[in-house]
Amino acid sequence: MKLSQFEFELPEELLAEFPAENRDESRLMVVNRKTGEIEHKMFKDLIEYFDEDDVMIFNDTKVFPARLFGNKEKTGARIEVFLLRELNPETRLWDVLVDPARKIRIGNKLYFGEDESLVAEVIDNTTSRGRTLRFLYDGSYQDFRKKLNDLGETPLPKYIKRDVQPEDEDRYQTIYAKKEGAVAAPTAGLHFSKHLMKRLEIKGINFAEVTLHIGLGTFNPVEVEDLSKHKMDSEEIMIDEKATKTINTALDNKKRVCAVGTTVMRTIESAVSSNQRLNEYNGWTNKFIFPPYDFSIANCMVTNFHMPKSTLLMMISAFAGHDLMEKAYKEAIKEKYRFYSYGDAMLIL
Numbered sequence: 001m002k003l004s005q006f007e008f009e010l011p012e013e014l015l016a017e018f019p020a021e022n023r024d025e026s027r028l029m030v031v032n033r034k035t036g037e038i039e040h041k042m043f044k045d046l047i048e049y050f051d052e053d054d055v056m057i058f059n060d061t062k063v064f065p066a067r068l069f070g071n072k073e074k075t076g077a078r079i080e081v082f083l084l085r086e087l088n089p090e091t092r093l094w095d096v097l098v099d100p101a102r103k104i105r106i107g108n109k110l111y112f113g114e115d116e117s118l119v120a121e122v123i124d125n126t127t128s129r130g131r132t133l134r135f136l137y138d139g140s141y142q143d144f145r146k147k148l149n150d151l152g153e154t155p156l157p158k159y160i161k162r163d164v165q166p167e168d169e170d171r172y173q174t175i176y177a178k179k180e181g182a183v184a185a186p187t188a189g190l191h192f193s194k195h196l197m198k199r200l201e202i203k204g205i206n207f208a209e210v211t212l213h214i215g216l217g218t219f220n221p222v223e224v225e226d227l228s229k230h231k232m233d234s235e236e237i238m239i240d241e242k243a244t245k246t247i248n249t250a251l252d253n254k255k256r257v258c259a260v261g262t263t264v265m266r267t268i269e270s271a272v273s274s275n276q277r278l279n280e281y282n283g284w285t286n287k288f289i290f291p292p293y294d295f296s297i298a299n300c301m302v303t304n305f306h307m308p309k310s311t312l313l314m315m316i317s318a319f320a321g322h323d324l325m326e327k328a329y330k331e332a333i334k335e336k337y338r339f340y341s342y343g344d345a346m347l348i349l
Contacts, residue, residue: 001291003225006309006317008329016338017160019171023193027337027344031328033320034349038331043191043345044199046302052204054256055247057298059186059263060209062177065152065169070110070120077103079110081120081133082155083148084183084215092135092144093123097216101129112151155183157341172341181213181236187341188261188302208246211238212263212285222309227290232311234284237267244278247297251277259298262312265289265319272296290314291322300349305332305339320348 020026024044031038041048050056066083080099087093098104104122110133112118117137124132137144154168174189175197201207217233224230247268250257259265269289271281276296288311301319306312317325328346337344 001227001314001317001322003222003227003309005322006313008308008326008333010308010339011333014333014336014339014343015159016340016342016344017162019190019342020338020344023171023175023191024196026191028191029328029332029335029337029344029346031320031324031346031348033324036324036327038328040335044193044196046347047196047199047203047205049300049347049349050200050203050205050256050258053206053250053253054258055206055208055250056200056258056260057208057210057243057247057264057268058174058176058189058192058260059212059267060174060176060178061182061186061211061213061263062180063155063173063182063185064180065149066155066183067153068112068148068151069153070112071116072103073109073111075103079104081110081112082183082216083152084130087132089141092137094133094135095126096131096133097129098131099129101131104131113147118147118151157184159340160342176209178209179211179213179238181211183216184214185341186212186214186261186263187304188264188345190342191302191345192260206246206250208243210243210264210267212236212267214263217286220311222311222314227288227314230288230311232286232288234286235266237270237281237283237285239267239271239278239281241280244280248277251297256300257298259301261301262303262306262315265295265298265301265315268297269295288314289318291318293318295319300347303346303348304341305329305337305343305346307340316346316348 026043028041028043068081082097085095108122110120119136120133153164213236222230270285270287271279273279
């Protein structure tokens with residue numbers, strides 16, 4: 001398939017700037033791959049589609065406050081630094097993005113905090129906007145990480161034009177987030193409330209947790225018409241024995257196995273055994289899923305509504321079927337569903 005097949009016009013007013021008032025009261029479009037039927041529900045109605053011993057797989061990564069604002073030495077110019085990946089805890093080396101990048105050269109120093117108590121030196125260029133920084137900080141590693149957390153703000157996506165609000169710290173995080181390491185939230189999971197999780201549990205639905213620490217590679221634009229030439233950034237994933245047992249038992253018993261989000265789908269599809277079961281895994285994945293693709297583990301998924309020409313939309317197309325995905329998105333626009341991170345959700349059965 002070609003990049004141009006994933007282009008569509010999205011009215012700007014459908015881009016969600018704020019989350020729904022209650023997590024589980026966003027809207028839910030239910031798309032049936034067998035019948036092609038589309039239903040319109042509330043997210044909390046999700047429970048109607050699952051039975052005892054079905055499994056929901058969640059990504060338990062936790063977003064850290066990855067966006068910092070500092071000042072350049074001498075000129076005092078305000079520079080945004082987006083923390084991407086810690087390269088070395090001992091030497092405090094980080095891969096980052098800087099904006100505006102043209103002003104930031106190797107050897108420059110950046111000062112953070114009103115008291116300038118945190119300093120970073122640019123030691124390398126990685127991409128046009130990418131740099132490697134060495135943070136200079138006297139305290140312990142724990143103190144240093146606390147300092148980053150105190151100075152950083154919730155890394156809302158750039159297309160949300162408003163300022164970060166205090167409630168974003170909570171709402172741009174799933175309620176089951178545990179392992180810090182993501183620079184963006186696994187947004188399909190944002191719709192799950194404590195109340196809904198409890199109701200699912202009472203109904204006998206099992207939960208499995210895997211980890212994918214989301215980097216910005218997920219959102220990198222695809223710039224090649226031939227999709228097979230697009231390269232994904234690597235992201236760290238972890239699948240433990242407990243998760244594989246829960247998921248493989250459900251597959252053996254022909255139960256519903258639901259991937260909550262594209263990050264979960266990428267994680268589990270990166271660790272498939274030769275007999276179509278899930279393996280334990282601890283490492284990295286740069287898997288890019290686009291049509292045609294045979295999925296091995298999940299037989300349904302929850303996902304948000306994605307950007308035109310995004311790798312996320314391509315995965316949805318591979319899972320739902322391209323024609324059905326197009327039909328669903330046309331319907332979503334007509335029915336004014338809210339798109340992107342804080343938007344509404346889709347359940348693909």
